[in-house]
Amino acid sequence: MHGKVCIVTGATNGIGEVTAHQLANMGATVVVVGRNRQKTAQVVEDIKRASGNPHVDGIIADLSVGADVMRLAREFRARYNRLDVLVNNAGALILTHETTPDGLEMTFALNHMSYFTLTNALLDMLIASGTSEQKARIVNVSSVLHARYALDFNQLQVTGSPFNGYKAYCQSKLMNVMFTYELNKRLQAQHAPVTVNALHPGVIKSGFAKNNTKGIWGVIMPIFLPLYFWRITPEEGAKTQIYLATSPDVEGVSGKYFDKCKPVPSSPASMVEADWQKLWIASEQIDADRLKKG
Numbered sequence: 001m002h003g004k005v006c007i008v009t010g011a012t013n014g015i016g017e018v019t020a021h022q023l024a025n026m027g028a029t030v031v032v033v034g035r036n037r038q039k040t041a042q043v044v045e046d047i048k049r050a051s052g053n054p055h056v057d058g059i060i061a062d063l064s065v066g067a068d069v070m071r072l073a074r075e076f077r078a079r080y081n082r083l084d085v086l087v088n089n090a091g092a093l094i095l096t097h098e099t100t101p102d103g104l105e106m107t108f109a110l111n112h113m114s115y116f117t118l119t120n121a122l123l124d125m126l127i128a129s130g131t132s133e134q135k136a137r138i139v140n141v142s143s144v145l146h147a148r149y150a151l152d153f154n155q156l157q158v159t160g161s162p163f164n165g166y167k168a169y170c171q172s173k174l175m176n177v178m179f180t181y182e183l184n185k186r187l188q189a190q191h192a193p194v195t196v197n198a199l200h201p202g203v204i205k206s207g208f209a210k211n212n213t214k215g216i217w218g219v220i221m222p223i224f225l226p227l228y229f230w231r232i233t234p235e236e237g238a239k240t241q242i243y244l245a246t247s248p249d250v251e252g253v254s255g256k257y258f259d260k261c262k263p264v265p266s267s268p269a270s271m272v273e274a275d276w277q278k279l280w281i282a283s284e285q286i287d288a289d290r291l292k293k294g
């Protein structure tokens, strides 16, 4: 990975942090994207020290906010002249209804719109950095939970009381897969030297879902997480995204959904091609509206 420049979002914890660390171990220049300045600086220093790689950098952005995602892209462009790997990893399960400063439902904004906006803001750099022998790579971290729901176009942003945060999460992870497929179609149509794949990382003992501390969730989650969620370590969970970001085995492989480093079928709902474009157009519109406001 020497000479390659990689961005990992949500790299201050969990599988994102492990991914950034491993990419640095392999000699890449790594940009850690985090929302907390102090935590991000600490992770950058830890990775530099442990990997012995001085080319580790941090950029701060709240990825749930459109203007912040665009500022992150601008800051990256000001510092680097190439981008070889973009790992869209930051995401969360948010069980209470929250609204971003842009007025979007939080899960939708963070888990789907940040992937959409950041990727599109940096796509020209990825295209310029890839070659036919070594394509640039986009890796979208989804989840097996993408298969729990079909996409409800009347409620891309889940509303209603009581708020169904589980549905919002599952839908957002379905959007990650559909976004991957539509982007792949668009990249192939222009013969762009960029691949894009989605993945399920496993069910991991990370910081995932620990944010749900309000009301009844503060009682349920400390019992539920160890029982049903904590199956594998972040090191184990990061394997598939590291594989997709770096392995020569997947050079040129694009538009697939992976689990345990193998391409596997995604849900029937994710395969409806007309819906990929419909989601893309809706996301473009939402992005334009929020950036106009911001």
Ligand SMILES: NC(=O)c1ccc[n+]([C@@H]2O[C@H](COP(=O)([O-])OP(=O)(O)OC[C@H]3O[C@@H](n4cnc5c(N)ncnc54)[C@H](OP(=O)(O)O)[C@@H]3O)[C@@H](O)[C@H]2O)c1
Pocket: 009, 010, 011, 012, 013, 014, 015, 016, 033, 034, 035, 036, 039, 061, 062, 063, 064, 089, 090, 091, 092, 110, 141, 142, 143, 144, 200, 201, 202, 203, 204, 205, 206, 207, 208, 209, 229
């Ligand atoms: N854990 C699982 O079992 C599991 C299963 C399937 C899929 N996934 C997916 O894997 C990805 C990573 O999850 P994880 O398990 O590593 O979770 P995690 O330990 O909670 O890490 C999530 C990362 O996202 C960052 N983040 C959260 N909100 C953000 C915001 N508004 N702006 C910028 N960064 C933000 C967090 O920052 P802080 O450090 O500041 O909190 C953290 O670095 C997610 O996309 C998740 O959906 C996880």
